[in-house]
Amino acid sequence: MNEEKMLDGKVVVVTGAGGGIGRDIALMAGAHGAHVVVNDIGASLRGEGQDEGPAASVVQEIEEAGGKAVANTDSVSEPDAAQRIIETAIDTFGRVDCIVNNAGILRDTFFHKMTDEEWDSVLKVHLNGTFNVSRAAAPHFKAQGSGSMVHMTSTSGLIGNLAQGNYSAAKLGITALSKSIALDMQRFGVRSNCIAPFAWSRMISSIKVDTPEQEQRVARLKQMTPAKVAPLAIYLLADACDTSGQIFAVRNNEIFLISQPRPIRSVHNSEGWTPAQIGAQAIPALKASYYPLEVSADVFSWDPV
Template identity: 70%
Template sequence: MTTQRMLDGKVVVVTGSGGGIGRDIALMMARHGAKVVVNDVGASLTGEGHNDGPAQAVVNEIKSFDGQATANTDSVADAAGAGRIVQNALDVFGRIDCVVNNAGILRDRFFHKMSEEEWDAVLKVHLYGSYYVSRAAADHFKEQRSGAFVHMTSTSGLIGNLAQANYSAAKLGIAGLSKSIALDLEKFGVRSNCIAPFAWSRMINSIKVDSPEQEARVAKIKQMTPAKIAPLAVYLASEQAADVTGQIFAVRNNEIFLMSQPRPVRSVHRGEGWTPETIAEHAMPALRKSFHTLDVSADVFSWDPV
């Protein structure tokens, strides 16, 4: 008797899955029974160039173990391309059950040196891309009263990192987008969650290494393989996660974290209201005890990955 796999009968779109984290997610989705749309524009980290090589290569890997997959080379960075990605799933496999918004690029630069093009390009792929593909799938999920979104956020946005204002803003925006989707589509049985992955990939490979501290950080990341992210993505796509929505998880090698979401941590009250002077004299001294420090991700996740 054949054992039922966790994603049998499911159709999953994985954007940016020609390599790195996306590739491992696509492979594991297929191994657990999903039919996969492998999307990758075949571009460099900066978004230049175009070919269908990476996506088709992953499809070939999936077919080598008798999985089902199709390659797609549309860009997530415009609404029409995102619509074609979702339509690809419908045309080839007849339905869509999960979207993994994984596509991304990096254009790291200190904020005071960042160009409009560097800002816009990263926002377009990460934040707009996640919106466009999710929006294209939402009506189908609503109609069938089921569906799952898995979005890739980052501790660069949730906590902070140097020289990544564009990436950090996009990734924190994705966390807000995911929560809004979870709230708006809950009544239709649709779920939306985020993963903040720690993993060495072709995108992370572009991190500037210009100090001993950065070198040590990159050495840590290299220990964490993209394959470690895939099990959580597969779970979140499955019916076993039917009651999991609106959450932010982080995966760091063999560790899975549930991340906090912004909530009040301390308050002050003055019956007669506030003036700038009383804020300086009373409010800030009282609130200062709970101020957040200027941490970067490596300060918070300071221990070696296990």
């Protein structure tokens, strides 16, 4: 295993790679010998507008460092456009080996105030986008008997956050999709994993800061750069990795393996349950194992190291 070139000769597609975490993953993929498709529509944080500049700028950075890359500005939210992203890899470099589903937008608002558009647009980019790009790549991975996918999830979905019902639902949905991909594609030698990144980026910069607790959280996030997330993504893409169906989090210099839902306690009544018996017996027995209504910052409450 060559530590310096873990992706030597691989063709890697990174969506939302015009800045932030995606940019750092694309740059590191190029540094590790990959040919990189830098996908980014160049939109605002809310997904508005389009600009070729961000993707082209990252391509230039990769090429100036001696790597090979090509820009793509198609939207992951539309199946045909996602197909064109993969076709860019095939047409330019002859194959596709890895994808990183990183593209995302935000429409933060409280659930009871959320519009249809705010819900639909976030689901289309995050969850549909992950599906669209993964499905477009799948036939190529199946035919060659290899491939790796890394999808960006979030502790907003895994744990919870205020005013992010659309984003949280999409990000938790991505973890279930990733597990299904890992199961369905295992026999073809294809791996699928998720990363929940802690990093200060354009997307995270939109967090509402209206309490001392939120100010402290933002101060901690500013210490965590997108570059800290890239090494794990590169490893998960590499042939040296045999991991699949897992959820990781990266928080500065810490890497976490995140739990997946499993039964933790049960109650049994051989005669079956009535509603009254559930209230009197079952719920009191189960309540000791309830999860509190926490947000991500409550669980990851210590300073990053």
